[in-house]
Amino acid sequence: MAGNVTPLAAIHRLLGARFTEFGGWEMPVQYTGIIDEHLAVRQRCGLFDLSHMGEVEIRGPMALEFVQEVLSNDVLKLTPGRVQYSLLCNEMGGILDDLLVYRHQDYVTLVVNASNTDKDLDWLRQVALRPRYQGKVEILNVGEERAILAVQGPLAPKVMQVVGLDVLDLPYMAFRLLGRQGELMVSRTGYTGEVGYELYLPAADAVTWWERFMGVKESIGIQPVGLGARDTLRLEMGYTLYGNDIDETTNPWEAGIGWAVKLDKEFIGREALLQTKAQGLQRCLVGFRVDGRGIARPGYPVQVSDELKGEVTSGCISPSLDKAIGLAYLDHTCAEEGTLLEVIVRGKAVAAQIVSLPFVPSRVRDVVDS
């Protein structure tokens, strides 16, 4: 399925974007340069096309019960208009995907990773075949007729105000339906660590909204940002990325996302995860900063006092810190903050140390003046 393009592909090309294949989609990886785009989001505002991400609606009289059974977090604690991070697990407790749950009055929207959309849909439809859900749950793949934009950075609230989107009172992890028919879903969410918003809209409106946002380029300062900077921004926050830091074999507690697993409710994978939790942590996902000369990359071995203790899962240069940073799974006995590490870069040991996450202070909950 490689080669899916978003409704904004022609605009990206005109803006001089460089493209990359991601999750079966041709997506802009950068426009002016990853560092420039990264710093723009930290200092001003960035506009992202995230239309590759999957959007699945769960409807029907048993939608909520269904979601409660397939997801690890407690969706009953979620009031309409709120967003929750959750894991989709199989019976073995393997993480099929990590996703956002949007609870509406009488249905639920799941926003899933592009590379997992087909797998997630297969699994959700399989569970929906169980007798108790027959005729009572509908799984709708709405992603193909929708586009997703993100507006992220300290000036994002100002941008939203100027384009006429009434969202400044939204707290973090809340959303609202806007537009004449409520066709525009806007949430105060993001993957950058900044104050920001994500917009889910009909694909036919994508160009109009993109141009409306780019229209404030001169007055406020907003610029397009590709997936390259999206990755460096999320890594500075220590946010995990499915496919890098998480996969079907991941123990959620080892990955630091155990808070999204509520063992006091019934859900698919709970039995297996109870056992996993009881076994304790063998390894831990930690953040580290490289102090020597070199950049840690996924797959590089990590040593403590000359002994192999783990492996890097994400790594890049942090444009904010101008230092190499990364995430690595380390043996639980040496996962303490301050532990000195050696990352093996092309056969050479490079000094690094475990630091607390996030690498850069998160501003997602900053209060917005309306």
Add this chain to the structure above:
Amino acid sequence: MSVPANLRYADSHEWVKMEDDGVIVGVTDYAQSEMGDIVFAELPPVGAEYEKGEGMAVIESVKAVSDIYAPVGGTVIAVNEALVDSPELVNDDCYGDGWLVKLSLPEKVELDELLSPEEYEAQIEA
């Protein structure tokens, strides 16, 4: 993309400049542009010997690692120390201050195998 007429090229996107006592090697405008923001350069020690096509340096952008291959065989007689602190010189001036390595004079036959500016231009346009 700039492809200076006074240089020769390898199909792995290095350029070669002839001097009296050796050849200067760097990466082309096309290569630096494809890599994006360059944030790290690992250069070989002076005195190291490489055969044509052997990896002799590594350049890293924010997200990717790229090997730089010896476009001709030779001994390293100088490296661009300025890249240690300012790897972005490769982006800013890839044919000048962003040069990588100086190799001893290679065999004439290897020089003749390099691409002309026209041939290289045709390759990157393909």
